[in-house]
Amino acid sequence: MSDRELVFSDECAVSLIGMAGAGKSTLAPLLAAKLGWEFIDTDLVVESFYGRPLQEVVDHLGLAGFRGAEEEILSTLGVIRTVVSTGGSVVYGERAMERLKSLGPVIYLRMGCETCLKRVGKGDGRGLAIRPDQSVESLFNERVPLYERYADFAVDTDKFSSAECAEKISQWLKSIQE
Numbered sequence: 001m002s003d004r005e006l007v008f009s010d011e012c013a014v015s016l017i018g019m020a021g022a023g024k025s026t027l028a029p030l031l032a033a034k035l036g037w038e039f040i041d042t043d044l045v046v047e048s049f050y051g052r053p054l055q056e057v058v059d060h061l062g063l064a065g066f067r068g069a070e071e072e073i074l075s076t077l078g079v080i081r082t083v084v085s086t087g088g089s090v091v092y093g094e095r096a097m098e099r100l101k102s103l104g105p106v107i108y109l110r111m112g113c114e115t116c117l118k119r120v121g122k123g124d125g126r127g128l129a130i131r132p133d134q135s136v137e138s139l140f141n142e143r144v145p146l147y148e149r150y151a152d153f154a155v156d157t158d159k160f161s162s163a164e165c166a167e168k169i170s171q172w173l174k175s176i177q178e
Helices: 024-035 042-050 054-074 088-092 094-103 113-120 136-150 162-175
Strands: 014-017 038-041 082-085 106-110 153-156
Touching: 014 024, 014 088, 014 094, 024 038, 024 082, 024 162, 038 042, 042 054, 042 082, 054 088, 054 094, 088 094, 088 136, 094 106, 094 136, 106 136, 113 136, 153 162
Parallel strands: 014 082, 014 106, 038 082, 106 153
Antiparallel strands: none
16 A cells, blocks of 8 residues: 555546446546535546447457557546546556545455456456456456555455445545645
């Protein structure tokens, strides 16, 4: 977890990171409503940029190309008073993560590998940025240290309901509020 000096205010954004199935797209609107903010899903931004569903973008660009495109798009993101739901692979892009951290707190939506496998299965059709020879379990294990590296706070989405997670994040944000 990050040990940087954090401040929460109406001049920042809050970014949600985590594996596919962790609840980023579900929690973003819930947290945004609690804060009276907007929310954005960066997977939808990537889809809009390319005019294709995420899985088609991944298939078209290949894994490295997709990660590069995602990093490029997110490294220029400019939002305030917004909860940002990111794609699970955003943590591979150092510039994208630096940008998200410059916008405000980064929250890791954590879950166990077993929960991930139940929720995601083999990841088919999800736009999962995964090597053809890689299992979802292997991808999970590869990404966890990256999520932990960039996170300012974590909440366990497999132990609490979406509403409880939104409340825990909201309470933590209030604790670091200007």
